Amino acid sequence: MYDVFxxxxxxxxxxxxxxxxxxxRLHYKGTMFILVAFSLLITQKQYFGDPIDCIVEGVDSGIMDTYCWIHSTFTIPALTGGVIGEEIPHPGIANPSLHGPDDQYEVKHHKYYQWVTLFLYLQAIMFYVPRYLWKLWEGGKMKMLAMQLNAPILDEDVKKERMAELIDYFNIYLHNHNIYAFRFLLCEVLNFVNVIGQIYFTDRFLGYEFTTYGTRVFAVSEQEFGTRRDPMDEVFPKVAKCSFHKYGPSGTVERLDGLCVLPVNILNEKIFIILWFWFIVVAVISGVGLLYRLATFIPAFREILLRTRSRLASPDHVQTISRNCQFGDWFVLHQLIKNMDPFICKEFFADLAKEFEEKAHARIGSTSADAIPLTHS
Structure with a gap:
């Protein structure tokens, strides 16, 4: 498997x-990796054989395989739950005329398996789009700010120089980071919207069977095999029918019914049950993440998070910094200290808090001087 992954x-x-x-990262790393891995796995014939094998008298097997792969196969969903070997030969495979009028049963055609590999790959791309946008908008800002400060051992002169540069940066750009932060928030919203959208598009791709697929599979898992109506057999039949038409000896059109074994569906049914659970988990976690992001608009909550992240820094320093920062400033600072050594972070917070206090005293002194009335001799 190493050659695949x-x-x-x-x-x-x-x-x-x-x-x-x-x-x-759960979106553009975890989910994207799973989707690309599944997409590649389906194409590996050396592990799972040919995706389809059909049998019919009078037609070459290779031609029949190609024809049925291109033109789809079909089953009768209403006959999926019959007793195998007595009522039906395989789930969903039967002659409808033996079970009632010809128009009593709906025939379901299966074409999705032609596109599963491409569909999964396109889903992987969609999960990467918010990451691409954020990298474009972020523009390497965090790498520039955190350069060399994530090393536990750093030359003292270099450390002082880098922290002085950071202090100057926050002096110049304080209260100018809101657009940066709101762009990240937009990408988080796009992640949530995308995973909900992928659930919907997967449902359409599988003929509106995906949203209830997982619950139906678990509902029948305890029933006796051979008599249960397995949703896996309805959505991903392992044996299906395929009709081939050709001219007979007299020039009339003959219809030849064949049976097709679909080994690829052994893998497909497992892939989509995994994706059913994965998408739900990712959607729930992403929704909770958005609620967390909304909570960060509360200044007191931002101060708690900053204190938790910079655990070695003085609470007084954290309080001073938090009260001087708007949402965007806090976001940049919160991202920065994730890439900073804790001991360096402690010193940086002390210097930044001191800088904010000196600026506050300077403003107070300037205001007091302006308030003193001028006297004339």
Whole structure:
């Protein structure tokens, strides 16, 4: 399996500088890796054989395989729950005329398996789009700010120089980071909207069977095999029918019914049950993440988070910094200290708090001087 997944292991590489959070990475790393891995796995014939094998008298097996793969197969969903070997030969496979009028049963055609690989790959791309937008908007800001400050051992002169540069940066750009923060919030919203959208599009792709697929599978898992109506057999039949038409000896059109074994559906049914649970988990976690992001608009909550992240810093310093920062400033600071050594962070917070206090005293002194009335001799 290493030859299959070795080429995509780079998707799980840990970045040297963090510009997002774990929930964000759940989309563009975790989910994207799963989707690309499943997409590649379906194409590996050496592990699962041919995706379709059909049998019919009078037609070459290779031609029949190609024809049925292109033109789809079909089953009768209403006959999926019949007793195998007595009422029906396979789930969903039967002659409708033996069970009632010809128009009593709905025939369901299956074409999705032609597109599963491409569909999963396109889903992976959609999960990467918010990450691409954020990297474009972020523009390497965090890498520039955190440069060299994530090392536990750093030359003292270099450390002082880098912290002085950071202090100057926050002096110049304080209260100018709101657009930066709101762009990240937009990408978080896009992540949530995307995973909900992928649930809907997967449901359409599978003929509106996906949203209830997981619950139906678990509902029948305890029933006796051979007599239960398995939703896996309805959505991903392992045996299906295929009709081939050709001219007979007299020039009339003959219809030849064949049976097709679909080994690829053994894998497809497992892939989509995993994706059913994964998408739900990711959607719930992303929704909770958005509630958390909304809570960060509360100044007191931001101060608590900043104190938790910079655990070695003085609470007084954290309080001073928090009260001087708007939402965008707090967001940049919160991202920065994730990429900073805790001991360096402690010193940085002390220097930044001192700078804010000196600026506050300077403003108070300036205001007091302006309030003193001028006297004339």
């Amino acid at each position: 070795g080429s995509i292991r780079g998707l799980l590489k840990i970045d040297s500088v963090s510009i997002d959070n774990n929930i964000f």
